[in-house]
């Protein structure tokens with residue numbers, strides 16, 4: 001059984017859509033710390049947030065509060081840069097997941113190019129280890145990248161499942177699953193922990209976990225936050241109706 005890491009970035013996306021740059025004294029909603037607490041009570045194994053360099057959703061204060069207030073591990077996704085290493089040292093998450101970052105992208109598009117940037121990434125990972133923070137590298141399911149992540153000193157690889165999620169034919173899907181199966185097997189052989197995430201949802205996750213071995217944690221965000229809207233919408237409407245005078249009685253058919 002794989003563990004579940006809930007990515008709550010999109011709770012912050014919703015908040016920022018209304019409260020970007022909010023003033024002290026207001027109560028911006030939905031609350032990101034509140035989401036982390038609800039998820040913890042619901043039994044998720046870890047909370048994931050991505051502190052992007054452009055701060056488009058998660059803010060520094062969110063990371064600080066979650067790191068302080070929740071007792072399950074915090075997995076902080078961040079760019080592999082010295083300013084972000086300083087942030088990690090400050091907030092002390094249990095784990096950092098190094099991701100590539102491009103300001104124009106809607107979401108993380110590809111895996112980290114560890115093989116092409118080995119020396120620099122080895123230095124960044126060593127700094128995080130000195131701060132006693134575990135390091136995961138978000139990579140494509142590519143054997144050279146798995147080897148490079150190991151060589152750079154990462155303890156975990158997170159396999160980028162976006163390519164799998166975006167396949168439109170059975171054949172392409174099978175090819176992706178084979179790539180992931182091989183990457184996971186190599187990572188396990190090298191002593192790396194294997195996580196996976198990006199684009200996993202209620203309809204594609206079972207096939208993925210049945211095909212790919214050694215999975216430790218699945219990091220899933222968008223699908224769960226999207227589902228939560230519909231699981232909760234009827235109740236939210238009902239609560240507002242009560243506040244404004246109760247639901248209208250159904251007219252008598254007679």
Ligand code: PXP
Pocket residue numbers: 007009050077097099107108138158196197198199200219220221222223
């Ligand atoms: N893992 C990583 C490294 C990511 O960047 C993301 C997206 O922020 C996720 C997992 C979760 O992806 P999704 O929101 O599509 O489930």
